[in-house]
Amino acid sequence: MNGTPLTLTPLRKVTVVRVGRTAQTGPEDVAAAEEPLDVRLQGQSFAIIMRTPGDDRALAAGFLYSERVVRNADDIGAVEHCRHPDQSKAHHVVNVFLRGNAAEEAVRHLDQRRRVVANSSCGVCGRTSIEDLRSDIPPLTAGLRVDAAVISALPDALRERQATFEETGGLHGAGLFDSSGAFVASAEDVGRHNAVDKVIGGMLLQDRLPLPDSILMVSGRVSFEIVQKAWLAGVPVLAAVSAPTSLAIDLAREAGITLIGFVRNGGFNIYAHEVRIVGV
Amino acid sequence: MNGTPLTLTPLRKVTVVRVGRTAQTGPEDVAAAEEPLDVRLQGQSFAIIMRTPGDDRALAAGFLYSERVVRNADDIGAVEHCRHPDQSKAHHVVNVFLRGNAAEEAVRHLDQRRRVVANSSCGVCGRTSIEDLRSDIPPLTAGLRVDAAVISALPDALRERQATFEETGGLHGAGLFDSSGAFVASAEDVGRHNAVDKVIGGMLLQDRLPLPDSILMVSGRVSFEIVQKAWLAGVPVLAAVSAPTSLAIDLAREAGITLIGFVRNGGFNIYAHEVRIVGV
Numbered sequence: 410m411n412g413t414p415l416t417l418t419p420l421r422k423v424t425v426v427r428v429g430r431t432a433q434t435g436p437e438d439v440a441a442a443e444e445p446l447d448v449r450l451q452g453q454s455f456a457i458i459m460r461t462p463g464d465d466r467a468l469a470a471g472f473l474y475s476e477r478v479v480r481n482a483d484d485i486g487a488v489e490h491c492r493h494p495d496q497s498k499a500h501h502v503v504n505v506f507l508r509g510n511a512a513e514e515a516v517r518h519l520d521q522r523r524r525v526v527a528n529s530s531c532g533v534c535g536r537t538s539i540e541d542l543r544s545d546i547p548p549l550t551a552g553l554r555v556d557a558a559v560i561s562a563l564p565d566a567l568r569e570r571q572a573t574f575e576e577t578g579g580l581h582g583a584g585l586f587d588s589s590g591a592f593v594a595s596a597e598d599v600g601r602h603n604a605v606d607k608v609i610g611g612m613l614l615q616d617r618l619p620l621p622d623s624i625l626m627v628s629g630r631v632s633f634e635i636v637q638k639a640w641l642a643g644v645p646v647l648a649a650v651s652a653p654t655s656l657a658i659d660l661a662r663e664a665g666i667t668l669i670g671f672v673r674n675g676g677f678n679i680y681a682h683e684v685r686i687v688g689v
Numbered sequence: 690m691n692g693t694p695l696t697l698t699p700l701r702k703v704t705v706v707r708v709g710r711t712a713q714t715g716p717e718d719v720a721a722a723e724e725p726l727d728v729r730l731q732g733q734s735f736a737i738i739m740r741t742p743g744d745d746r747a748l749a750a751g752f753l754y755s756e757r758v759v760r761n762a763d764d765i766g767a768v769e770h771c772r773h774p775d776q777s778k779a780h781h782v783v784n785v786f787l788r789g790n791a792a793e794e795a796v797r798h799l800d801q802r803r804r805v806v807a808n809s810s811c812g813v814c815g816r817t818s819i820e821d822l823r824s825d826i827p828p829l830t831a832g833l834r835v836d837a838a839v840i841s842a843l844p845d846a847l848r849e850r851q852a853t854f855e856e857t858g859g860l861h862g863a864g865l866f867d868s869s870g871a872f873v874a875s876a877e878d879v880g881r882h883n884a885v886d887k888v889i890g891g892m893l894l895q896d897r898l899p900l901p902d903s904i905l906m907v908s909g910r911v912s913f914e915i916v917q918k919a920w921l922a923g924v925p926v927l928a929a930v931s932a933p934t935s936l937a938i939d940l941a942r943e944a945g946i947t948l949i950g951f952v953r954n955g956g957f958n959i960y961a962h963e964v965r966i967v968g969v
Binding site for chain 2 (some may be wrong): 421423424427428438440441443461579600614630632652654655658674677678680683
């Protein structure tokens with residue numbers, strides 16, 4: 410890192426030259442920290458994730474859950490930061506040790522990733538690979554009902570938990586709430602997907618998956634992958650401050666997920682499975 | 690895709706239930722399209738990119754440039770959509786055929802990616818892999834000077850080109866301008882990185898890299914990877930509507946890139962190499 414110390418907190422002080430900002434003249438500002446996390450599986454590097462430090466163990470667990478390397482809490486023997494004596498480096502490595510069959514499957518999984526890259530041919534025109542992106546789990550049928558007023562209140566409830574975002578404007582947030590709107594968990598990260606992985610990974614480490622009475626609220630837009638993560642975690646209601654993509658809508662309809670976008674100014678749009686929202 | 694036709698345009702009509710929005714009562718809305726693109730190298734699947742259809746050839750070229758599989762326009766023999774008779778599928782596959790040594794190196798590159806995953810051990814605590822994320826090219830020394838008023842005008846100039854964003858609020862934009870603020874190229878995508886890859890890939894296909902007299906303006910935040918892409922393309926000034934991350938700032942300082950954030954309301958913050966901005 411050429412002498413720049415690795416950051417261990419979600420914020421870092423930076424010097425800044427302000428132009429046309431008479432109200433703020435200080436030469437110091439804070440930026441959302443972004444550092445690479447090396448996720449190791451059975452001691453081997455599995456992925457490098459650019460992330461905001463904090464909740465690293467939950468992030469590693471949630472990432473491996475989304476990648477379907479880990480299916481449930483029982484698969485995990487240990488999730489721990491590297492014990493290397495140089496802590497400034499060790500904090501950017503998380504070792505995950507799987508148990509039993511999951512450990513063997515992890516090795517196969519690595520081989521499979523390789524095979525997917527190598528074997529697709531133009532004859533199938535991407536179909537095999539593209540279908541690989543989808544879940545093979547059944548649609549969610551959770552019968553929870555959520556009051557429209559609960560949905561409208563979620564952005565403020567999430568923002569209250571997002572201390573860093575307020576300071577830097579640079580972080581995505583994800584929050585888990587129950588069907589009455591009560592706060593369950595939240596996380597923030599420079600990466601939209603990471604924030605969701607941290608929240609879901611934290612619940613996984615507590616063996617609290619699936620989450621049939623839950624609402625996942627995200628601060629930005631909703632892409633395909635966010636819906637996929639909600640599906641895998643069994644979260645039946647997904648809401649966002651901004652827009653969903655077309656494929657996010659398709660997948661939510663297929664997954665039995667109530668998908669809500671543009672939650673702002675007291676209103677919102679429902680794109681899929683509106684039956685769970687009452688008092689509309 | 691279970692009967693849902695693949696989308697070939699950046700927008701798709703969707704049905705929506707509006708709650709608390711008396712002003713907009715129509716049951717139809719448009720969403721930013723998101724579909725997987727299979728980038729094939731010498732006929733083999735190299736990566737699946739979730740992207741907004743449009744500028745697919747530029748995206749494939751820019752992506753491979755960022756991955757350093759392609760070093761310049763001469764490396765590229767052809768970049769073309771798949772010719773499979775089923776056009777709804779073929780539009781989501783781009784075949785890239787490399788020439789000469791680049792073709793051989795591409796195969797080695799695939800092997801290398803595999804080796805990086807397999808060989809890191811906890812002894813180096815991620816250092817090797819993390820250093821792999823950085824560029825080995827020299828810092829940019831381009832001597833261009835840009836008036837502060839040019840920077841302040843960029844968000845509006847970019848927004849004028851972003852027809853889809855206005856309609857859906859769901860797309861990131863990236864625009865290339867010269868040092869006088871004149872428009873050169875732009876692209877939009879659900880993925881922040883994709884929008885940049887499309888712009889840079891388009892210039893690559895026209896053999897117009899590097900870009901020493903250019904400013905790259907992006908609609909959202911600036912992460913490490915965006916700075917890396919600007920560096921590789923030789924773009925010396927990078928500006929964003931929102932915040933940079935800490936690692937983006939570190940890398941810009943190292944890369945000789947002028948990094949500007951929070952370009953809004955007539956002002957902005959400079960985080961690195963402010964010497965290129967005049968009239969402050």
